[in-house]
Amino acid sequence: MPDWEKRFRAPRVSLPDWAEHAPDRSLFVSNATGTYELYAWDRATGSQRQVTDRPNGTTEGVLAPDGEAVWWFSDTDGDEFGIWMRQPFTGGEDLPALPGLAASYPAGLAIGRDGTAVIGRSTDEDGTTIHVVRPGESPVEVYRHRESAGVGDLSHDGTLFAVEHTEHGDAMHSALRVLRLDGSVLAELDDTQGGTQALGLEVLGFPPVDGDTRLLVGHQRRGRWEPMIWDVASGEQTALAVDLPGDVSAEWYPDGSALLVVHSFEARGELWHYDLGAGELTRIETPAGSVSDATARPDHSVEYLWSSAAEPPQVRSTHGGVVLDPPGMRAPASVPVEDVWVEGPGGRVHALVQRPAGTSGPLPTVFEIHGGPAWHDSDSFTAGPAAWVDHGYAVVRVNYRGSTGYGREWTDALKHRVGLIELEDIAAVREWAVGSGLADPAKLVLAGGSWGGYLTLLGLGTQPDAWAVGLAAVPVADYVTAYHDEMEALKALDRTLLGGTPEEVPERFAASSPLTYVDAVEAPVYISAGVNDPRCPIRQIENFVDRLVARGAVHEVYRYDAGHGSLVVEERIKQVRMEIAFAERYLAAPGTPGPADAPPSAAVDVADGVAPERAGA
Template sequence: MAPGWHRFFDARQCLSLRRGRGLSRDLELSLDDTPTREALSVWDVRENLTRPVTGKIGDASQAVLTAGGDAVLSHHADDGSEMGHVMVTPLDGDGVRDLTPELPPYTLRGLDVARTGHRAVITAVWSAGFSLWLVADDGSEAPRRLFSSPNEAWNGLISADGALACLDTTDHNPGVRRFAATVIDAATGKSLAMLSDGPEAPVRGLRFSAVPGDPRLLLSTERTGFARPCVWNPLDGARLDVTAPGIEGDLVPLDWSDDACRVLAAHVDAGVHRLYEWDIRTGELAPLDHPPGAYFEPDIAVAHQYMWASHYGADGRVRLLRQRFDLPLTVLRLNRATGTAMPVRTPAAHPPGVPARSETVRSADGTAIQLWTCAPPGVGPAPLVLYLHGGPNMVTVDGYNPQAQAWLDLGIAYAALNYRGSVTFGRAFREEFQRSIGDRELEDVRAAVDHLVARGVADRDKVFVTGISYGGYLSLLAMGRMPGLFAGALAFVPMTDWEAAYEEMNPALQSAWRAFLGGSPAEAAGAYQRASPITYVEQVHGPVWIRHATNDTRCPPRQAYDYARALERAGGDVVLDWFHGGHETTSKDKALGDQQRMIDLVSATLRGERWSTSRVSPPPHTDPPPGSVQ
């Protein structure tokens, strides 16, 4: 019989919805979890019919519908390595075709389709640098390169009629991740205009107007140090910025209506989402009435800026995607006349859980940091698991969290920290981790633990730390640089040795970390060493579990093995479990297995038992991912 906490994972059905942009139909591409993998289906909103996508799909989380709604574009990479090609897959699965057969394998940093015709743009990265490619999903045009640069360039977009493209570029300020929006003529490849707010304030494109022939672009700007929506015409330079008197913090643009008259935006206040609608014609910024929860989730270094986000439907009404820590994704339709939000797609029956509370904590230097906290009902100071998100330029939102509910079901408290480096808290907060990788983040981690202990939520001697990717990295760094703070660390695909990992990272990541760490390992060896958990293995006092992938090109497997061996030689209690794949696990069965493993390990510590029962093993032999740097 399955443990009771399994019921929270069973409730998880729809992970995200991404609207198809074709003119003739109202379609949503739905990402759903199944026991074995993430699967796609197409929801015809007008007909209220759902059709599964049966063909072979690569990275389903980044897939998009073609304008005709009869096929899906997705990035196919060998064994999750993130090095591959974008393919077009008909919904019925009859024939998968490579859109860029002549290109070497690449990492994807943008994927967008025009509303009419068959054009799409792909932002690709391999050892030669960053490039933007115009492709045709029906094979009517050979791929054409519109842009290339050795400097970071992300998030390629295409206009509704396929005439213009846009790319977030850093050529104006190389080596610094503060983008400018560069617009390109899709017919000639000529750069037509660039919008920059100077070296301090990034500008990022979100979406071209949905009206064919309208060249305007919705962007996110940061003139004030915080995100604000902006509409810009690259052909005549006209620009319209939202005025938001009285609103402090980020006002994040999410979408704009098909008639290009209204923009949907989210104000983030201490992690809490409040939605607004900006009428471009009148300049009015009006709050929307909606229940509490998360209404979008940012992503980083992938094909799209959001994992999922509320948006406009083809009927012009706001389609709210809502989650909470205890509530799976629900779709609400906002009735502008009455101000009410009515459910149109709800999850199947799901067990009641514990909602999260947003708290503000002061770090060592007085910086305000945001913390989501959940405590088991009726329990005093309890064991606690502190979660640190990846990125670092990501964020934990008030989204459905079966892991948190599983811990709470067992009487263990849960908290998730948005440390410095997190997005949606302004530019200064997002960039502060760059001053000295790991330092500010660990100050925030200690402040969070002290706060949770002082408030009576956590038992000081029974606090565990966990995280994925950069969050796993911080978990291990905390074990070495703040010994005794945590009873153990549970690290998924962590970075453990920046210098050893550098040559095996995919090229897109090498560029970023040269900027963050002050150069290559040869140029900034001291910074790489100081930032690496392997430097501090002699100081690790608690047990460590590492769950790592055999084909990860973000946090390569060899450096994780080297860390585990070094900790083992130092007398540490370390367990290293391998899984076959890339940087993420993508099935319910794997998530259940990982949760059970963590529960077993934490329970062992609470019983006074060691985690390690055998020596760590090297990664199973795998060939290097195609196109990776050797």
């Protein structure tokens, strides 16, 4: 088995979530069976048990505060539309957790100590609704709005809950509302300023103390995400002395005395301890690389999920050692990343570069573009780029405008010229890669999934001379049709990004749609798509493919029975293998079969029963 396949097959685990009032009981996600599923772990006995077992896989789950039940979200073939189920922690029958509520897209869930649940639901017909469900009682609707919203948290005593909402129409910047369980409003916090110079807010959580009306909130008032404390009863807002660059988030320590601060800056993640009494910030030592998730335990130890581009992920503890080590083989190491900064039209662009050990270039080079767009590539372990490196390619990952971790202005820069702005930054890094001698200008591959797949198709049409091959996974291909077919929450995001609907701003949708430029595409293009994808629906991809077919353009299409990606390891390996084979076929050396010798198109349809991964939105 080659190393690149081992990296996908090696068992992984997520950071275990633990029950607030039964901290020895934990819930985590693992691919130990070859499909990502939920697992219950009793730390007191050491026993582990697989909770879910579905062909599509399952990753969305919540542990009840008393540790007695696991709640998990059941959709159909990756369509993200379904209901919450409940299973006893020690095993037993799966039953609907909230009888009386029809299927929907999930929009947040908070569970109280007495079993009361506050559940957010989203449908195309109703927008967002929030229901309160007390044990043994029917659901009661307490909130409804056409725009997107979500349940943030439930107070420790179960009397208040916080909601992030976008009733003002800006889906990129939420306002906050705190309600009582009967739906009456206690407090409002809105930094959107009527839609001009909008700033976002996010719920980070109530403290674990009865009667405490403080809410930990993320805000952008100083040009980046950082935490503050808002007393929802008195209205008092308390700034915190967390003077760190980049984006900062936080959560309460279990006794409410301190905050665990998670800091993301320039593609790295690290941890800090903030003493609320003294107002002091102290660094928590972690290895170089990225901390992607962390939690503070009742004994004040911190458990965190760490990795680097070279080293596979581990769940570690500040008490020392590995907390949860999956069985089986360990993923082979890869090569470290190099940081590159390039002057772009909107400021310095940060890129991460990996190349095969001992090589200098020029090399065939894959520009692997991240999804989101509000996401970022980091110095963390990723099997996909490592596979390309193993095959002799350099890999360049660009944190274009729209990426997180570089301040609010960088993240918010996309409006109206959607797609085109990101491609300007990618082009600047591409010029550096060629000019520096890293990349062979005749062997440049543009690739990505979700928003990265969208930028791939848009880049192939707007920069046709720049790219030799394009690889687009679950992409936006026809922006107008995608808008009409996608889930309601993403419609709201598109209206925010582009300034309206396709009928209101048709010129902006046309300028940002890959379909507009499809006739200019010259590079061979490979497209993979999940037929049940609610984020990048299949019809709009077929519209793009039909235009390629009409032109006789070189392309291949791989359709699979899932949603926005796959949670099945073998399916993911299959897709990477096909992408690499496609690129190698069309980047062949002179004298070997290449594009001129290849068939103009091919289509592959399968029904593997795989399900969606949550690629960056």
